[in-house]
Amino acid sequence: MKTGVIIPSRQLPKTGQTPSIIGFDDGHYYAGWWKGLTYLKNKERFIAKTLTEDDHDVVIDNATGLMWAGDGNKEGCNNGATITWNNAMIAIAALNAADGFAGFKDWRMPNYIELFSLLVLDPALVIAVKPLIYEPPFDNTKRSPYLTSTAHVETTTNAYLIPFTNAAGIGGSKAAMPAYLRLVRGGV
Numbered sequence: 001m002k003t004g005v006i007i008p009s010r011q012l013p014k015t016g017q018t019p020s021i022i023g024f025d026d027g028h029y030y031a032g033w034w035k036g037l038t039y040l041k042n043k044e045r046f047i048a049k050t051l052t053e054d055d056h057d058v059v060i061d062n063a064t065g066l067m068w069a070g071d072g073n074k075e076g077c078n079n080g081a082t083i084t085w086n087n088a089m090i091a092i093a094a095l096n097a098a099d100g101f102a103g104f105k106d107w108r109m110p111n112y113i114e115l116f117s118l119l120v121l122d123p124a125l126v127i128a129v130k131p132l133i134y135e136p137p138f139d140n141t142k143r144s145p146y147l148t149s150t151a152h153v154e155t156t157t158n159a160y161l162i163p164f165t166n167a168a169g170i171g172g173s174k175a176a177m178p179a180y181l182r183l184v185r186g187g188v
Contacts, residue, residue: 048137056102059137064117066110069101069183072140076101080140082178085109085147085159092183101183110184112150112160112169119167131164138182145170145179 047060048070057070069076075095083091088109096105119132126132131141145161152158152171161172161179172179 046134046137051102057139058102061117064114065186066114067102067104067185068110068118068138069107070137070139072138072142072180072182076107076183077140078181080142080180082144083147083181084176084178085172085174088147088181095183104185107183107185109147109149109181112148112162114184115146115148115162115182116167116169119162119164121167126166132166133164141182142180145172147179147181 045061045063047062048057049060050057055074056076057074058076059068059070060066061068071077073080078088078091092107092109095101096107101107118134118138120134121132129143131143133141135141141164143163143165145163148160148162148169150160152160154171157174158171159174160169161177162169
């Protein structure tokens with residue numbers, strides 16, 4: 001991603017857990033680089049943009065330097081449909097080989113840590129039965145599992161998936177288990 005701005009290396013993002021459930025937990029320390037949607041001098045963590053005449057919505061994450069597909073029902077998220085890991089890799093390669101997305105041709109499936117960085121561990125979202133992610137800017141995010149490019153440690157025929165219902169990653173078959181997809185670029 002070319003922004004014309006040199007971005008220094010960052011710490012890990014905050015989890016989003018704001019209340020302290022028990023002393024000295026993550027809500028107490030609130031460790032990490034970012035707090036909520038704004039940082040120093042009201043600088044926003046996420047910048048939502050619509051790029052190209054095809055209305056490609058993207059979100060730039062200032063905490064990680066990554067650019068994400070923004071709308072869960074549009075092309076950068078497989079038009080809101082589930083897809084297997086193997087088929088997603090083929091579809092991403094075809095997308096990049098053709099016109100790309102939002103004017104870029106280097107989109108990829110996020111790894112486990114990258115996708116996990118979008119989770120917001122806010123009990124209010126769980127109670128409201130909403131996905132654990134900021135909406136907006138990540139519109140139409142499903143609560144079901146999303147694909148990551150990270151192979152499962154026990155068997156490489158499986159990959160880690162992250163559901164936006166909780167912070168528990170799960171394993172799923174690359175060939176057989178369909179899940180949702182959100183493309184990312186940069187940060188590698």
